[in-house]
Every structure is written in structure tokens, then in C-alpha cells.
Amino acid sequence: MILLRRELGDVLREQRQEQGRTLREVSAAAKVSLGYLSEIERGEKEASSELLASVCVALGLRLSQALLLVSERVALAEELAVPVRLPVAAARPVVSAA
Template sequence: MNTSLVIFNASEFGAVIRQGRKSQGLTQSELALAAGVSLRFVSELERGKQSASLELAFRIAGLLNIRVSASLPA
């Protein structure tokens, strides 16, 4: 299924990451290990901490097969 969401803040992005992780049956620890980040980072990302590294957040999204895109208003 191909679902597109419009995300407006870090909390919404974190919820998508959490949903993707759970849908693949991964724990936060397993995802952290696969992404090469700390468990704390995954936890904070899923909780919507605004200071999370965008590069690492995109890496985690990619591991979960979550495509992130941006567009400018017309």
C-alpha cells in the first residue's frame, strides 16, 4: 500500500517512524543497532524531540522503507 502523509512537525514524524518500526516487528534497540545510532536517539526521535539530527532521522526512515519528500507550494 502506498500512503502519503503530510507531516507538519517533529511529533508527527516520530509517530510515523514508530508505526514503521512496529509494523516491521522491530524493537527500538534493534532499529538503533541497524541504523548505527543509540537507543536514546531512536526513543527521542519517536517522541518528536525537535533537536534530533535530520540526517540520522532520514537514515532511520530509509531503513524502515519510509520515503521522505518535500515540495514547494504552487
């Protein structure tokens, strides 16, 4: 199952790590508790739009960029989750022996 909060958390963590910044630095800049930001990055908590905007500003990331990255991850996960249809033999008609 695709969880938006997990994909969002992964995007935020990846962006932070690419910048070489610590969770503490970003949480201070975003004015959000370290523990709460950690839970968001792990996909355990849903970020409000206000909190997400604050974290994006702290990361120097436009909200639209973050959401685009999340959208790309969800699209990829959907492609990977598409069930493969297996060929099924046609059922034989039942012939009564009368």
C-alpha cells in the same frame, strides 16, 4: 499546537511497530543511539536530515514516504484544530436619550 517533531516521531514509531521491530534493532541498523531514537519517536528531539535519512533506510522507508505520512498527519491535525465560528448577534446602534 501541531509539532512537526511529534508527528514525525509518531510516523517513525508506527512504521517500526508495523514491521514488528524493536527500537534496539532499528537504532542499531540506523547507527543511532537507542536513547536518542526513543526521544525522536516521542517527539522530544528534532531529527537532523542526516539522522532522519539513516532511520528511514533502517526502516526500508523512502524519505519521501515518511514525509508524505507526516504531511497527511499535519493536514488532519490542522482540520481538527480549525476553530468553529459561532454566530454573533449584530450590535444594536446606541441611541442617545437627548
